[in-house]
Structures are given as C-alpha cells and as structure tokens.
Amino acid sequence: MKYLYLCLDIGSFLIPFLFSFHPKLQFYKKWKSFFIANAIVMGFFIPWDIIFTSKGFWGFNESYISGLYLFKLPIEEWLFFICIPYACMFTHYSLLHFFPKVSISKKASHLFYVILQCVLIAVLLYFYDRWYTAVSFSFAILTLAIAFNFKRNLLDSFYFTFLVILIPFFIINGILTGSGLDNPIVWYNNTENINVRLFTIPVEDIIYAFGMLLSTLIIMDYLEKKKKIENIVV
DSSP, rough: OOOOHHHHHHHHHHHHHTTTTTTTGGGGGHHHHHHHHHHHHHHHHHHHHHHHHHTTTTTEOOSSSSEETTTEEEHHHHHHHHHHHHHHHHHHHHHHHOOOTTTOOOHHHHHHHHHHHHHHHHHHHHTTHHHHHHHHHHHHHHHHHHHHHHHHHHHHHHHHHOOOOOOOOHHHHHHHHTTSSSSSEEEEOOSSSSSEEEEEEHHHHHHHHHHHHHHHHHHHHHHHHHHHHHHHOO
C-alpha cells in the first residue's frame, strides 16, 4: 500500500498513453500542445498546492506515498498534475473523434452557463471565508467565463466530455479520498471547505477538476489551431 498513490497515477496514465499511438486517434501528435498547456496550468496549480499543504488545508497520508518530495509536495502529487490531465485530454479528443457531432445546443449551452455561474457565484459569496472553496470556485468562474466568451464551441463539447470524465474521476479520486481504505490518501481540513461530499469526495474537488481541465483544454485548443494555421502558411 506504500505506493498506492503512485500506482493510481501510473494506472490512470498508462492506457491513454498506449492508445495515443492508435492510428485513428494519434494523440501523440498533440503532445507538444498538451505539455505546453499542462505546464502553464501547473504554474498556477502547483504553487496553490504547495501553499495549501503548508497551511494544513489538505495533506497526504505517509502510509500510501513513497516518501519522495519536491518543494514539500510528494512526487506522486506532481505526477498527478501530469497523468490525470493527460488521461482527461486524451479522453476528450478521443470522444470527439468517435462522436464529432456531440455537443449541446447553443440555447441549452447558454442556459447551462448562466445556471452554473449563478450557482458557483452564490456558493462562493456564501463560503468566501473558506480557502479551498474560494480559490477553486473563483478559478472555475473565471475559466468558464473565458470559455463562454471566446471558446463557445469548445465549451459546448466539453460539457459532454466532462460528464464522461467524471466516471474515472470518481473512481480515482474516490480512492484518494478514502473509498475502500482505512484512511484517505489525501485528507482535507473541513474548516476550509463547505464539508459537502459526494461519497468521499469534497464537492470542491469536482469544481477544481473542472477548472483545471477546462483551462488546459482552452490553451491546448489555441495551440492546436495556431499550429494548423502555421502549417497552412508554410
């Protein structure tokens, strides 16, 4: 059990990595865009993680990690920010490949955006004094607004793919937060969140994932389109 977190990282990454070379998917051709986008997003999320860990807003169970640290974060946590986004971006583009017309209507998208933003803002205003809630909801609100105003088509399809991504998310994150274990791999200080959980998962984790993945996708989509334009010009 000592390396359980590491096994979860590798397990979530391995199958998407192997299928990245599938002739119909060829996700490896998007590696440059993904790793640039991933590095930019990590530039925000890693310092956030380091600060919250140092403040005791969350932490890691020594029984399930290797004991290797970088800037006081377990190496498994660093890998999490590479392996999980990789698996999710692979899933997003794979679903679009097999279901290219899947997206919600413009009217439904607009309505869903308004409802989602109202809920996020209302929760943020009510729980503004809880750090995990405040930062994760603020980031999601900002990212969602950017996507709606500048990447509307991308957002329309992401609503669908995120629902699919939530299936493995609940499995992986469920284990991380204690499902089937005596103690959670990642623990939370509930005074810094709203203390509402879906199974063992704090609701903030879902909003956290939504903001992280959508921001990665926005940057990745921009880089992919830029690459296509450059190839046409050449």
